[in-house]
Structures are given as structure tokens and as C-alpha cells.
Amino acid sequence: MSFALLRTLGPYLRRYRRRYVLGFSILVLNVAVFSSIPYILKLAIDGLSHGISVGSLAELAGLLVLAVLARGLFTYWQRLILITTSRDLEFDLRNDLLWHLEKLSQSFFQRFRTGDLMARSTNDLSAVRNMLGPGIMYSANAIVQFVVVLAILLNLDARLTLIAFLPAPVIILSVQWFGKRIHDRFEKIQAMFSSLATRVEENLTGLRVVRAFTREPEEAAAFDRLNQDYIQRNLRLVRLSGTFTPLLQTLLGVAFVLVLWFGGRAVLARQITLGGFVAFNAYMVQMSFPMIAMGWVINLVQRGTASLERLQQIFRSQPDIADGPRTDSSIASISGQISFRHLSFAYPAADGSAGPTILRDLDLDIPSGKTVAFVGRTGAGKSTLMSLVPRFYDVPEGMLLVDGHPAPRIPVELLRRSIGYVPQESFLFSDTLRANIAFGVPDATEEQIVAAADAAGLGADVAAFPQGYDAKIGERGLTLSGGQKQRTALARALLRDPRILILDDSLSSVDTLTEERILEGLSAFAQGRTTLIVSHRISTIRNADWIVVLQAGGIAEQGTHTELIGKGGLYAELYEQQLLQEELAAV
């Protein structure tokens, strides 16, 4: 177990320090009372073998009952305090995990799959909880009991104690040997479990494609392989743990044999009394529980640390896009002027290094309140450029300026609040239509929501839905048509009343009539707002104040529609191509 790992738990453990202290104090009392029970037995047996008054016998029996009542009370407290604390800790840890995830930038999510992150926030988290709750409780219990009972036993008969503890080193060694291996195998199993979950998730989200391509058999076969792999790994773990637990029990049994044998001889030799012999046995029983529990606890701890390591990988990832010392908190509003200065960008690769360059040396000034359109071939980098504005990814300081401030100086929250972003692929949440539109403005009024939906050309569709705005739209907007999804995403952005509106090809699935209507509405809305609009349709962008043609990550040409047509460059070519297409059968 690495201490660096445990150190991260420090703050959590400290938070509940009081409860832990109280819990452990009760635990010590508990063990003390518990250890008196075999001693009472010793007195009774000795009494019986040498003659005892009926009254003393009754006293001893009564004492036994009193002792166990006290123990019961302590056990109750101890469990209640320590286990509840572990649940509270789990609660804190899971909250913190989500909070942390929410702050991490897209570069992090490039590296981890959803299913994997889910497994970490559920299974791994409970493994850690098990370590911190039952794990800590039982191990503390075991240690205290071990020390107390050992002291008593040494007092009863030192030689016999040493003999009885002959198996102890073997026990400790095997616990260590097995522990490490169990840890390794368990970690592999958890990883495997993640990929199993991911596989199912992917299959179900891509359901229609799987069906359309009749891929069910292949999918099932691929799943079977993972499934098979998973149980094989589990069995590999069982081979270890299935040896470990019985081994531990047998080694403990050997201690009992030794006590029986040598304790018996000691009684014969009158070194201890018969009661001492019986008590010795009873103490060994008391010891054996912590010992076995220890084996189990070792398992818990191994699993817990394996899982903690996996959680650590998340916690260690720094939220690289967040307010820091460089943030200028005096910036309170944004007017919407955007500049790209020698902007270059590459997506981070899976291993954290930079991938191929997507945007190269891009220079552009977008005055506040203007509409700038971006066109360019598929893969030219339009979406990438758009995603840099709300800082999904970061670029070196000075490459992106908003209102003249380097982007990292602007509080992230403010920057994003000023942007209405309509991504190219509309992601919606499995909630009502209303909740989706009000996603960015949770306290929006009904009128505002309806107005936004109308501006996005969605109003008529909603009117036709049986449940109207309360229609549940399924995961990712499953029950909406392609164009309805896009317009919901548009309404969601419009409702924010943003200074900067980013429309990344957001009307591609909308028919021309609807598009026309939306654009008309938008042009009023866009008055005084900075609008970045990406589209492949000239009809969508021809009225923009400025048009930028991107090619292979750089600006190939820019100007107004008429200027660009006049230039006879890429844009003019594009224009002609579209024209040709439209004209094809017109005559």
C-alpha cells in the first residue's frame, strides 16, 4: 500500500477526525470488556474442578451476562459511528469526484471513456468506502484485540503463548504474499469490468446502426469474448483468494492443535490450571476472529488501494481550464470582440502529447457586434476554431483575445456565460423539452422559453407534440427528428441572450423554408451581438458582414460575399459549384 495514496485521503479522514477518535475509543473499551469474558470462564472452570460454592458460580454467570451486555452496547456505538462515517466519506468523495470531473477540460475527456469514468465513480468508489469503513474498523479491532489478548496470554503462560504463536510468522508472510497478488489481479478485474460496461453502452447507443447493418451476431461474439475474459480473470483471482482464506484458517487451526497438545501437557505437568487451559482456548478463539478478519481486511484494503489508485488518476488531472492567479476578476462583462493572433492548435493525443496541427498561424479580428461566417471543406478546422472560443481547449496565452483580454485572463464562468454555443452535433439531455431549452437559464420564465423556441423555429413542432414542452425527449433527444434536435439546441443557446453567438453548422438538418424563417428571426436577434456562423450553404452565410474561408487550418481568403465573388478564388468556386448544383435540373 502506498502512503502517497493514503495521503490523498488525509483531508477526508481529518474531516471526520472527531468521530474516528470517538469510534476508536469505544472500540478499545469494547475489546477490554470482551477480553474479560474468557477470564470469567477460567475462574468458573477452575472453581468447578476444585469445588466452588453455588453462590460464586451464580456470581460468575451473572458477571458473564453483564460483560456481554456492556460489549453489546459498545459494539452498537462503534458500528454506528464508524460505518456511518464511511458512508459520509463516500458521499463526500463521490461529490468531490463529480465536481472535479465537471471542472476538467476536454483534453481530459479525450483520454477517458465514459463507461470507464462511470465505473470509477461507482465501483471503485465503493471499494474505497469498504476500505475506509469496515476495513479500518475491523483492522483497528483486530490490532487492539491482538495486543490485549497477547498480553493476557503471556501473563497466563508465556511458554505456551510462544508455542501457540508459532504459526503467526507464517500467517503474516502468507498474508503479505497473497495480498500483493490479490491486489494486482483485482485491479485487472476492475479494468475489465469497465470495458465490459463500455462495450454494452456503446452497443446500445449505436443500436440502430447495429440493427441496420445486422451486426447483432458480431456484437454478441465480441461481447462473449469480453465476458469470457472477465470470468477467466475472476477465476484467476479465486484461485488465489480461494487458497488464501482456507490457508489462514488452517494455520489458525494449527495454533489450536498446539494449544491442545502443549496446553494439555502443561495441565498434566500442573504448570497451568484446567481453567487456564480452557481460557487459553477461548482466547485463541477470540484471536482467530481478528486474524481471519485480517485476511478479509487485507483483501478490502488491497481492493481499496487499487481503486483509490484509479480514482487518483482522475483527481491528479488538474483542471487546466479554470480561474487561476492570472485571472483578472475585475473583468465583469464582455462586449464580444474576438481576436485570433497567430493561433495554432493541435488536439492532445491519448498519451498527452500534442497531435497533428489542426489550426495554423491564424490571424483574425472580429469586431464586436458583427456577423462573421466561416466556410471551408470538411475537416478544415471550423469546429475546432469555434470550440476554442468558449475555451473547451486552451491555446497559449495571447493567441486568443476577447475584448482585448487574453482569454485565460477572463473568468471562465463569465466568458462562457457570454457565449451562446450551438454545437455541430446537438447533444440533448433525457429530460423534458422545456428543461433542455432552459438548460443554460434554469430560472427562465415560460414566456422566455416559448420565445426562444419560436426564434429557433421550434414552436410549431412543439405545438404538435402531445405533451408540448413537457415532452420527454429520450436520451440525447432520441425521440426528436434531426432538425428538431438542432433547433432545440439553437433555442437553448438563444435563451441565454448571449453576447457572442456561435452557430456551428447548426441548420444543416433543417429544410430551406424553415432555415429561411430562422435566419430571418436570427438577423434581428443578432443585431449588436457577435455572431460566428459556420455553414456549407452559401444561402446561410451570404449576408454575413465578413466571410472567412478556411483551408487546412489556415485562412485562405476573407471578405464580404461580393468581394469574394469578385476575387474569383475558392469562395467564388464554391459558390459556382453550389449554383451549378442548384441549377442542374432547373432548365
Next chain:
Amino acid sequence: MSSAQQEEEVLGKAYDGRLMRRLLGYVGGYWPQILLATLAALFGSITQVAGPYLNKVVIDRYLDPSHVQGSGSFFSAWLPANAYRGLADIAVLYLFLLVAGFGLDFIQTYTMQWVGQHSMFDLRRDLFQHLQRLQVEFFDRNPVGRLVTRITNDVETINDMISNALVAFFDDSFVLLLIIVVMFRANWVLALIALSVTPLIALGTMFFRRAVRDSYRRVRLAVARINTFLQEHISGIALVQAFNREEHAFAEFREINHQHRHAWTDAVFAYAVYYPAVEILSTCAIAMILWFGGLRVLDHTLTIGIVVMFIQYSQRFFRPIQDLSDKYNTLQSAMAGSERIFRLLDTPATLTSPAAPAVVAEGVGRIEFDHVWFAYQGEHWVLKDLSFSVQPGATLAIVGHTGAGKTTITSLLLRFYDVQRGRILVNGVDIREWDLTTLRRRFAVVLQDPHLTSGTIADNVRMGKPGLSDADLWRALEQADLADYVRSLPDGIHSVLRERGAGLSTGQKQLLSFARALAPNPPFLILDEATSSVDTETELKIRHALDTMVTGRTSIIIAHRLSTIQRADLILVLHKGVLREQGTHQELLREHGIYWRLYRLQYRGQAAGGNVAVPAVQNTAE
């Protein structure tokens, strides 16, 4: 809270014979293993019970012979009279039993885990395959996160039951039984005294069970919610951030998380009461043995050895009972888990191939919609009385406002859903009479949502045709105008894509799904907004591929960009699920209807620039 979630809350009883029988159905095939494990448990229990008995023998025979009246023990006869030798003999016997116990214990654990893991494998496979068969409509209602939980966590609870509870249950029962037998043989009065507290323990256990049952149920519900929440919010994290929803989403999560913690508190309390209660009762039994047994020892009617043995057994007697109640909890979770699993397995696949599918001729055929009515929910018709037909080898284009029902038509054709009224005929045969796989295999499709899978680019293209050669693969990429891009990647076609093809631009995703559809060579083709996110230049390039694709195939093309569809043999104009116009491009223009307006709008956009290139195009187009 959705109704499905509420449904999840009200779950059946803790033990349900019907469920158990079905579960055992999964385990039943492994009966030889279970028998082996049970035998191991049976013999193993002897080794577990031996200790106190041997202690008694040692005490009565050698350590405190003064109190013995007769020679009760059956193996007293074997034992040497010499106390030291006798001790050694018994110790060796004990050691032997321990070693045997070790072996038996391992056999039991490993075999049962083996059975558990294999049953789990079977169950997971069945679930997954069932999900592959269930109708698409089911998935419109059930969130993916919950289904994933079924296959992963719920199955795990059943494994837990099989590998940890099933045989351990026998094991514990054997131990109990054996102890009872030994106790009654030794002294039935004392045995009754020792057992006198068992009814109380049983009662306590019952209360305990009831307390935790409800708690566990709420826990499961909370866990499912946590999963669903995480799944959605992690995949939509960019939006959460872009819309400053972090705090809001966090508050929501905190609430679910709180429910989860709260659900546990009852269970924690129940455990905190139950464990000490059992211990108090069992120690009371010891005190009684001490008192009643002690009186008899003083009377010289009982040996000390027997009293000691009873005390030791009492200490061991209650652990299996406690264990059993633990096992009971495992059983309970497994029951709840299997209830949900079987409910899923019992969800009938309503949309399947008929028992005797029609034999339909290969080759290019007709598609016909015959008075089709369709609604996703109840009576909210999305398609109303739709009739049209596409001749073999012809191209049908569908246009219409967004939400008009275009995609729905393709979903019906692929039989993702069944129509409520009317019928759909392919090659003259109602598609409900087709074998489902055969039907879908005849179609090449580009769906509106391209949905790529994680895996390499090659994996994705080969999706349509597993054995596709590299050369054909490249040809498909070439036709989809994606070859240059793929070549520019360091790993080429072996470049790994992430979930849903993340790492590609949207247009590239569409092109890839286009290549995926091009790879096989089926007689029918469906393109639903296949090039909506693709730039014009690329679109022109793949137009050529499209032209070759369309020739000799019956095709359905859906597009908002009219350029894509003008040369279709038939154009349908759909409006709110009703067929409003149909005809060729020219015919429709003449009608001055919706199509004409749509067209004019796109046309006007360009017309301002002049009609420079029209004649040239006409040449290339012909």
C-alpha cells in the same frame, strides 16, 4: 421521476420461488460441480466441528479424569492410557482433519466460484443477446445507463449469491446440524438449554431482514440513478461547461448521492443492533450452560469436559446463524437483481422474424407503402395514410419540413418499428413476412445520425461487410472522398476512433458512414441526410460515387439540399406526415406547391450571382 424508475422501486418479495427456480435453471447445468462442492462442504463441516469435541475428550480422559463416571466416548477404546501419548495422538488426528479441511474448503470455494462465474457468463450472454433482439421502441423508453446496470451490477449480485451463498448455506447448515447432534448425544438437557435462545435469535433475524430489505431496495434504486446521471453528464460534459451548468448539475447529483447515503442508514442501524444482539443472546446461553452445567458438575452428574465442550460449541453455534442471515441478504439482493434481470429477459421481443419467413427473390425490387399509418405514441400519427411505390431500380427522393416524418419512413422500412395500419411491401412481400436479417441485409443505409463505433477506421468500414479486402476498403474510402484524409493519418486505416467516432470532424463522420454503406453491395439503398454536413466540393466528388451507387438499385434519398435529389425518378413531398405532392422535379415545379417554394428559396439564394455556368452543367449532367 420517470414511471420506469418508480416501477423499479416496487419490487417483489425477498424470496420468490418462481424466480429461484429460474435462477436455478442457470445453475442447474452445473450440478456435478455443485454436488462436488456440497460434498466438500459436508465433509468440511466435520473438520470444523471436531475441535471442541476433541477438547472434551482430552479434558475428560486425561486432564480431569476425576469427574468421569463411565467411558462414554466411542473412541475412548482406541486411545492409549498414557496421557502424553494420548495427547499426541489426538493432536495428530486434529492436524490431519485441519489439512483435510483446507483441501475441502478450497475445493468448495473454487468450484462454487467456477459455477458462479459460468452462470454469470451465461446470464450476461443471454441478456446481451436478448437486448440485440428487442425492438427499437423499447430503447426509446429505457435509458442505456439502466440497461448497462442490468448486465453488469445486477448479474454480479447473482454471482455473489451462487458463489458465496449457495453452498455456504449448506456448509453452515451442516455445521449447525452436526453441532446439534453432538450436543444431544452428550447431554440432552444441556443441549436444550444451549438451544433455548435460538428462537429469540430467529426472531431477531427476522426483524433484521425486514429492516435491511427495504434499505437495500432503495440503495439499488439510488445506484441506478447515479449511473444514469453520470452516463449522461459525462458524455455531455462540454455542454454542461459551455452553459455554466456545473453548479446546477452538481446540486442535482448531490441530491441523488444523498439519497444513496440515506438509503444506507437504515441498513447500518440494523447491523449495529443485530450483531450485538446475537452475541448477547449467545453469551447468555453460555452463562446458562455454566450455571446449569456447573451445578451438575458439582453434583458429579456431568464432566467438566462436557461443560467446556458446550461452551465452545455455543461460541461456534451462533456464527453460522449470523452467517446464514448474511447469506440471506446476499440472497435478497440476488432476488431483487434477478427480478429485474428476468423482467428484462421477459420483455417480449415483439418485432421478430416470422416463424416461417417468406422466401423472397434476390435482386433489385419494388418498394411499396400501402396506406401506412404510424404513430410512436398512441394516436399521435406521424405518418398518415401514406401510399407510394418505387419501381425496381428507381430513385425516390423525399423532401419535407423538418419533423415531417422522413426519417420515420426509413425506420419503418428497416422494420425498426411496425406500422399500425396498412403495410409496407418490398419485392411484393409484406416486410413483416420477411426474415428480419435478410430484409436488413438487402439495404445499404446511411442513417441521419452516423454513429460510428470505437475501434479503427477499418473496423467501421468493415461493419457493413466483415470480410472486406483492404483494396475494396480503400475503394470505398476513395469513393467517399475520405482516402486522402485517412492517408494523412499516421496509422492510416488502423487509426483508432473513440466513442461515437470522436476525433473526426462531423463531415468526416458522415463520409465514413457513407463509405461504410458503400462497402457491401445490396439491392436497396437508403440515404438519410447523408451529406448534410459535407462541403459542396466534397459533395460533388462523392456525387459520382452516388450516381454509380444509385444505378441498378432501388434507392430512397432524403435531403434538404435539393441539389442532391433533383434527378430522382420520383420526389415525395411530405408535410406533417401527409403526402402532399409527388412527381418528378419538373412536374413538381409546375405544381407551384411546397416543393416549388422550397426550390425557389434555395434557387433565389444563388440567383443573385448570375447564371454563369448553367449551360456547361447541362452538358456534364446529361
